Amino acid sequence: MRNLWLIFAQAATVAVGALFVVTTLKPEWLGRSASGPQVIELRQATSPSVLPGRATSYNDAVRKAVPAVVNIFTSKEIKSPRHPFLDDPLFRHFFGDRLEEEPQRATSLGSGVIVSSKGYILTNHHVVEAADEIEVALVDGKKLKARAVGSDPETDIAVLQVEGGSVPAITFGDADSLRVGDVVLAIGNPFGVGQTVTMGIVSALGRSQLGINTFENFIQTDAAINPGNSGGALIDTAGNLVGINTAIYSRSGGSLGIGFAIPASSAKQIMEQIIATGSVTRGWIGVEAQEITPEIAESFRLSSVNGVLIAGVLRGGPAEKAGLKPGDVLVAIEGRAVKDPNSMLNLVAALVPGKPASIRLKRDNKDVEVQVAVGKRPTQQRRKR
Numbered sequence: 464m465r466n467l468w469l470i471f472a473q474a475a476t477v478a479v480g481a482l483f484v485v486t487t488l489k490p491e492w493l494g495r496s497a498s499g500p501q502v503i504e505l506r507q508a509t510s511p512s513v514l515p516g517r518a519t520s521y522n523d524a525v526r527k528a529v530p531a532v533v534n535i536f537t538s539k540e541i542k543s544p545r546h547p548f549l550d551d552p553l554f555r556h557f558f559g560d561r562l563e564e565e566p567q568r569a570t571s572l573g574s575g576v577i578v579s580s581k582g583y584i585l586t587n588h589h590v591v592e593a594a595d596e597i598e599v600a601l602v603d604g605k606k607l608k609a610r611a612v613g614s615d616p617e618t619d620i621a622v623l624q625v626e627g628g629s630v631p632a633i634t635f636g637d638a639d640s641l642r643v644g645d646v647v648l649a650i651g652n653p654f655g656v657g658q659t660v661t662m663g664i665v666s667a668l669g670r671s672q673l674g675i676n677t678f679e680n681f682i683q684t685d686a687a688i689n690p691g692n693s694g695g696a697l698i699d700t701a702g703n704l705v706g707i708n709t710a711i712y713s714r715s716g717g718s719l720g721i722g723f724a725i726p727a728s729s730a731k732q733i734m735e736q737i738i739a740t741g742s743v744t745r746g747w748i749g750v751e752a753q754e755i756t757p758e759i760a761e762s763f764r765l766s767s768v769n770g771v772l773i774a775g776v777l778r779g780g781p782a783e784k785a786g787l788k789p790g791d792v793l794v795a796i797e798g799r800a801v802k803d804p805n806s807m808l809n810l811v812a813a814l815v816p817g818k819p820a821s822i823r824l825k826r827d828n829k830d831v832e833v834q835v836a837v838g839k840r841p842t843q844q845r846r847k848r
Contacts, residue, residue, distance in 0.1 A: 521648060525660050527702030530602050531577040531633035532695055534652040535586055535609075535623075537594035574651035574695030575599060575623065576704060578731075580632050583738065584623040585707055585730055586694030588614040591621050599625055602658060613737035617677035617745075619709055620730055621694075622737045633696060636703030638726040641665050641682065649686040649708055649722070651695025661687035663720070670723060671805045675710050678809060681723040682706045688722035697724040706730075746814030747840035748822075749780025750787060752804040763790065766828055770794040770801050785822070785835040792825040812840060 573590030577583070584599065591597055597609040607625040614621035641647075645665045653659050663686030670681040684697065688711050697706035706724030736743045752771040753759070760768045773791045776783045787793075793801050796810040797820055814820050816839040824831040 521646075521662065521700055524648060524698060524700050524702035525650070528633055528648075528650060528696055528698045528704070529658065529660070530631040532650045532658065533575045533577060533584065533599040533601055534658065535573045535575045535584075535590055535694060536598045536600065537572070537591055538596045539594050572652060572655050572691055573693045574691065574708070576694070576696045576707065577630050577632050578635070578704070578734070580629055582625040582627075582630055583612070583734070584609065584625065585734055586621050586623060587707065587709055588616050588619045588621045590694045591623065592616075597623060599623070601630070613741045615733050615737065615743040617743075618725065618729070618733055619676050620707070620725065620733045620737075622734050633698075633704045634702070635727050635731060636699050636701065636705045638682070638705040638728045641668060641699075641705055641726075643667060646700050647682075647684055647686055647705065648698050648700070649684065649688050649692060649695060649724075650698065651688070651692030651708055653687075653689035653691040655691055663687070663722075666721070673710075673723070675723065678812065679805065680726060680729060680809070681709070682726055684722050684724060685720040686722060687720070688724075692722075697727075744816060745812035745840040746816055746820070746837045747780075748782045748785075748787075748811055748814075748820075748835050748837060749777035750782045750793070751775035751777075752793065752807050754803055755792065763792075764828070765792060765825070770825065771804050771807050781835050781838045785833045787822075787824070787833065787835075788826075790826075791831075793822065794825055794830075795823040797821055811837075816840075 573586060575584040575586035575590070578585050591611055591614070594611075597611065598606055599609050600606045607627050607630075609623040609625045612622040612624050643665050647663060647665055649661045649663070651659065663684050665682060666685050667683040670683045671679040673679055673681070675681075682697065682705070684706075686697070688695075688708050692708045693710070695708045696704055697708055699705050704727045706727055707730050708722065708724045710723045712719060712721035712723075733743055751774045753774040755765065755768045755770060755772050757768060759765075759772060763772070770792045773782075773787060773789055773793055775789055776787055793807060795801055796807070797814070799810055801807045801810065814837040816837050818837055819834045820837050822833050822835050824833065
C-alpha cells in the first residue's frame with residue numbers, strides 16, 4: 464500500500480509540474496489566453512497605399528489652362544500736393560516753371576483669366592481699382608492694352624477686355640460640384656516673379672463673414688496664393704476654371720495655406736451683368752439684421768433661434784413702408800429660409816428691384832406674411848483690406 468501511495472504522489476507531482484510549464488509557455492494548448500497585455504490583430508497592407516487612378520502629374524491640366532491666365536500691369540498718376548510758392552506770380556517770374564514737379568505714376572500687378580475669345584478677362588476689382596492704364600501680358604510674352612468694362616466692388620470682381628485678334632479662353636468647370644478634399648491648382652503671377660502654378664486641396668466651401676467683401680461665398684484652399692495671384696485662376700485637375708483667386712489670410716504678407724477664391728459660377732453671373740449693363744443691380748429692402756443667439760432668443764422670448772432679428776429699419780425704406788419693425792424676426796424670403804444675416808443679405812440681393820417680394824416674419828411669436836416692394840441696392844464702397 465505504501466508503494467502505491469508513493470507512486471501516486473510522484474505522478475501527481477509530475478502532472479502539476481507539467482501543467483505549470485504548459486500554462487506558462489503554451490497557454491493556447493489549454494484553450495486559454497495568456498495573462499498580460501493582449502495582442503490586437505491588425506490588417507497591414509503589403510504594398511504602398513496608392514489610390515486607383517491617382518494622377519502623378521497635372522501637366523495636362525496646367526497646359527490646358529495656362530494660356531488663358533494673364534499677368535495684369537496697371538498704373539495711375541499720383542498728384543503731389545502743390546507748393547503754395549508755385550502760385551506766387553513774383554516767385555514764378557524769377558523761377559518760371561522749373562520747379563514744377565513731374566507727375567509720378569504708381570504701378571501694381573495682378574493676374575486675370577481670359578474667359579471669352581472676344582477678349583473678356585475676369586480679375587479682381589482691387590487689381591484694377593483707379594487705374595488709368597491697364598496692360599495684360601499673355602503667357603507667350605505678347606502684351607495687349609486692356610480697357611475696364613466694369614466692376615463690382617462688393618464681390619471684388621472686375622471685367623476687362625482686350626482687342627487685337629483671337630485670344631485663348633479658359634473652360635468653366637462646375638464649381639458647385641466641388642467637394643472638400645478635391646485637388647485644385649492656383650495659377651497666377653505671385654510677387655511679379657512670373658506665371659506660377661501651386662497645388663492644394665479644397666479646404667472648405669461657402670466661407671463667409673470674413674470681412675473681405677460685402678457678399679462672400681468663398682472657396683477656401685491651401686494651394687499657395689500670394690500677392691500678385693489676385694485675379695488668377697483656380698482650376699480643377701481637368702484644367703477647368705472653378706474659382707478666381709482673391710485673398711489670403713496672412714500675418715506676414717506671404718501664404719500661410721489659407722487662401723480664398725470666388726466660385727467661378729458666381730463670377731460668371733456677375734460678369735454677364737457687367738457686360739450687359741456695365742454694373743451689377745441687386746435688391747434692397749433697408750433693414751439691419753442681427754444673428755439670433757440663445758441669449759437674444761431668451762431676451763426677446765423667442766421660441767427658437769431660426770431666422771434673423773431685425774435690429775433696425777431705414778426710415779422711408781421699402782421695409783418700413785411694408786410695415787416691418789425692429790424686433791421682428793425675419794424667417795423666410797420668397798419661401799427660402801433665412802439662416803443668418805449673411806444668407807439674408809444674399810437672398811435680398813437676388814431679388815429684382817421694382818418687383819414685390821414675399822417675406823415671412825415672426826412677431827410676438829406669431830407668423831406674419833408681408834409684401835415688400837424691393838428697391839435697388841445703393842452702391843457701396845469696397846472695404847479696405
